[in-house]
Amino acid sequence: MGLFSKRKTIYLDNAATTKVDEAVVKEMLPYFSEKFGNASSQHLVGQEAKRGLEESRDIIASSINAKRDEIIFTSGGTESNNLVLKGLFFHPDNKNNPSSNSAEFEGHRKNHIIITKIEHDCILNTCKWLETQGAKITRLDVDSKGFINLNELEKAITPKTLVVSIIHGNNEIGTIQDLSAIEKICHEKGTYFHTDACQSYTKVPIDVKKQNLDFVTLNSHKIHGPKGVGALYIKNNIKITPLLHGGGHEKGLRSSTENVSGIIGFAKAVKIASNSNVKYMNKLRDKLIEGILNKIPNTQLNGAEGDKRLCNNINICFNDVEGEAIGGYLDSYGICSSTGSACASHSLDPSHVLTAIGLSHAQINSSVRLSISKFNTEEEIDYVLDVLPKIVEKLRKISPLAKVN
Ligand SMILES: Cc1ncc(COP(=O)(O)O)c(C=O)c1O
Known part of the structure; x- marks a missing residue:
């Protein structure tokens, strides 16, 4: 109708x-026609694109008080969420090599992931798939307003818990979880904390240093930026394995020629928020x-x-x-x-x-x-x-x- x-x-x-936003479109346009280069190319046009890419990285990084090299550009929230969970689970340091099943090996493996029952489908379905790869998933309940119970979180963490992944602002009911309280519990118990902040980004302050966050998922199309662009914040030196192998872009964590125009638009959207x-x-x-x-x-x-x-x-x-x-x-x-x-x-x-x-x-x-x-x-x-x-x-x-x- x-x-x-x-x-x-x-x-x-x-x-x-x-x-x-029109200001975003305006900022992107030159990157289709004049500054269209591949950011890995050494010539002038490539280097122009590279400059735009790195300036955008600075903008995204400073918006959450991160360092430039802690930001990996991706194709969106779904990819960032897949990257962090699968990337941690399959990293060789986690010894999740399916070809080795010795009891000794098993002892070194952290195969437990904690999420909530109100995550976005891309977390829920990633975890469902990881179960087929040997992961054990705990799905925390929430109360009638959508908040997790911190005591339940604390009790659920075991020495086998690899990562706790909890959505920041919920996409359906808007409930905002207390990242600092969750972070404290995770780190006291020796597990990583990831938050999916696609809905909260630029609406609720995020400070990865103050809030001591390990991984944060961000995307562009919820904040008047273009679709198909996102980022993953990875705290310094935490090792994850890539989903995409190729030319080694994004420090080897996300091969594929960077979507420079999209990233420029993403950064502009952040700047004007x-x-x-x-x-x-x-x-x-x-x-x-x-x-x-x-x-x-x-x-x-x-x-x-x-x-x-x-x-x-x-x-x-x-x-x-x-x-x-x-x-x-x-x-x-x-x-x-x-x-x-x-x-x-x-x-x-x-x-x-x-x-x-x-x-x-x-x-x-x-x-x-x-x-x-x-x-x-x-x-x-x-x-x-x-x-x-x-x-x-x-x-x-x-x-x-x-x-x-
Ligand atoms: C909370 C949350 N996480 C992840 C996503 C997926 O993001 P994208 O569409 O960029 O893959 C969305 C978008 O619907 C979302 O609301």
């Missing part, structure tokens, strides 16, 4: 991806949440509140109506929403995140995510607050679920 609508589009699916944008998104988020909860009876917010929630995330359970039906109606009004993470929305399985916070099947089916960006306006929020109550009222009138209650 929305495809044929003549109305202005109100894009509220920024947790799935964001519009590329600001605290005032975060404050602005917070204001719009709270206006939308309060407006929905006040205007529409029998609704509840899924996930954490206030500063423990990402500034752009709203996830509401509209009891007794199908979230998909709400999404369809919103689309006909030109409003883009989502009933879960973009990766999972083609799946019929109920959201693993909403399941983990204890929602019933019916509540999960009645939930909708609205995620904002700096490009949304107060007028757009007002418009949503005008049409959404009418949509829900209409749907509840014809809902068999509403009648039985």
Whole structure:
């Protein structure tokens, strides 16, 4: 319906991806036409590209208080997450050589990975695959707001635990975990800590030195940069094995000619991200949440509140109506929403995140995510607050679920 609508589009699916900022596009353009060189080439055009690449690395590094050589560029969050978990597991120092099964060898192997039940699919499915390679995975529960229990984390770590990987800001419900508290437990117990910060990057401060982080996954397309670009922060000298073997780019950890234009765009997106944008998104988020909860009876917010929630995330359970039906109606009004993470929305399985916070099947089916960006306006929020109550009222009138209650 929305495809044929003549109305202005109100894009509220920024947790799935964001519009590329015009300033980002402008910065990228010369790297397609004039500075198009291969950053490994020695000539002028290659060296121009190399300069752009290294300046971008500096920008990304300083945004999280890392050193330039601690940043590896990748094709996105999925690759960075795969790289850290598989790279640690298969590193020869971890003696995970499947051809050796001696008992003595087994003793040196750290094959245990701890994650949560609310990770992004690219962590969940990497771990599922690593189980077929001999890994033991612990999937921590979360409470009704999406927070892990630190005591449970502490108890779960054993001498065999290789790495703890916990999402920073959740993509579905916006809950922000306490990285410093998690880090302390991991390091006291002698295990590495990785966080997937794709949703929180530039929205919640990350300081790898102060927070003593070992690995951080970042990507570009959630922050008004181009798709297909990301980075992995690797604390000095921690050894991982590459996924891609080839010409030895990115210190041998990620062979393939660097996506220079994409990386330039990524760095520009980081450079223009600001605290005032975060404050602005917070204001719009709270206006939308309060407006929905006040205007529409029998609704509840899924996930954490206030500063423990990402500034752009709203996830509401509209009891007794199908979230998909709400999404369809919103689309006909030109409003883009989502009933879960973009990766999972083609799946019929109920959201693993909403399941983990204890929602019933019916509540999960009645939930909708609205995620904002700096490009949304107060007028757009007002418009949503005008049409959404009418949509829900209409749907509840014809809902068999509403009648039985
Ligand atoms: C928390 C989180 N991790 C990882 C990813 C995957 O990132 P990419 O699309 O760059 O591979 C996403 C994007 O949906 C995400 O939200």
